[in-house]
Amino acid sequence: AGGGSIAWVDKGGLLNIGPESAGSDPGPVAYGLGNHRPTVTDANIVLGRIDPDNPIGGKLERLDVEAAKRAIDTHVGEPLGLDTLAAAEAILRVANSRMAGAIRLVSIERGFDPKRFAFMPFGGGGALHACAMLDEVGITRAIIPRYPGVTSAMGCVIADMRQDFVQTLNSLVDHIDLKALKSFMQSHRDQGMALLDAARTQFEDRLVTFEFDMAYIGQTHTVSVPIEVAFDQNGYFVPPDHDTINAAFDAAYTQAFGRLLKNGVRRILNLRSAVTGKRPKFDLETLAPTNSDPVSPKATRPVHFAGQWEETAIYERLSLPIGTVIDGPVILEQPDTTVLIEPGLQGRVDRFGNTIIERIGDVK
Structure with missing residues (x-):
């Protein structure tokens, strides 16, 4: 499941995610480019995890939250008897379960203990689901690259x-x-x-x-x-x-x-x-932030977690200096992605500018 994966309810009343996807064109309903069926990204927008006034990528001026809500109500909420927020949460639960299943397929089912590995999401939407993978699969930490949205492109350049x-x-x-x-x-x-x-x-x-x-x-x-x-x-x-x-x-x-x-x-x-x-060896430390001054949140906004709204601090991720430690709930924004750190978890900026997410009780 990806951000463009479409949520739908089958004849038996079972909520499904994908395999059909809206992709980036027309994209999620909130893009306003012609798709009318809700996607995983629409659910994240409705729950406040994505800022509708500052979409990543710079090509859209604003995301249509109300259109996303209507699509979720029509295609998921009404068939399942759920309100908008409950339907959006259901979409994310199923999507996260699908992602976790793919991880189990290449770890547990091959005899590997997920606790021995870290989860590294990439792409524009992957970092929104990192914390869920820690809970779903039992992974101990997630490593969010400095620039998740262009990780594949960067690999092509330096490999x-x-x-x-x-x-x-x-x-x-x-x-x-x-x-x-x-x-x-x-x-x-x-x-x-x-x-x-x-x-x-x-x-x-x-x-x-x-x-x-x-x-x-x-x-x-x-x-x-x-x-x-x-x-x-x-x-x-x-x-x-x-x-x-x-x-x-x-x-x-x-x-x-x-x-x-x-x-x-x-x-x-x-x-x-x-x-x-x-190719010449590329030093990833050159991507790390150079400033050392503590950074304050640029804003706060309500974000929906586990059935309730929580006022959540919003940071400019690329401005966070090395060694910064932030407890969730918190959202880190940058031009190519949004990083969600859920309650009970903690983010730390390492010497490469990556954000390491761990459970607060597991941090040593």
Whole structure:
């Protein structure tokens, strides 16, 4: 479930969230761009968690709270016999349950204890649901990035750039055509370098790596076998010989399974090549706030929590200095997101400018 996920009641009277979404266009009802069915964002707006007078992103002047209320009443409240606020809370409970279910799927159901991990939301609306994930899943802390709304874009800018290639070989090791193998490896390398050149960005280094997908004849599973390659005096690849490939497979297979198959016949299924441009290391501390003066709330507004309104302090998040500690309920606003810290939880600004949210009783 995301901010644009649509809330609806089925014929059996069950409240559902998604899978249909209003996206960002037309977006939630409160955007006034043509959607008339309530979304998760509409519920957050009605409950006071999003400021209708200062929408994030800067493209809308104001959010239509009354339209959001009418949509929630029509599509959720009336079918379930709930008033507007109760219906909005129900939407968030179901949405949070869906999100928590996705987290359990990749943690508890795979044998991992969620308490050993932190929850890191991103996107414009993710930080509104961080506290709910702590309660729903039992996670001990949430880490809100400095700029959640552009986290993915930032990753694209600072991460290494990698191009991957795959060539099917499907040959016994002893029958592999080494001349053709050399041609494939050289082609992958040249294509990868050309793509890195086309990116027109700065790289500290460029790495070329190769590995085979290999198995014994008769096996359906494969092991990844890294291959070291040499270069001739002209700078061209010298392909590995049969003995080198066999030795590399034996080492990888032994590491994976602890033994080799006696008289097993080795087979190469695929050649996998990667050309990686290593970008300069980015220091995340450069994103941290530089001011050190305590910051006061810029305003307060009533926000609905657990069936009642609570007057809640509103802060400019990007102005909070490192080391700031704030007890909920509190809302932190910035141009690309809104961070909600619910009652009983506490937010702390770390040295990178991230906001760490923990239960007050768990803070050490």
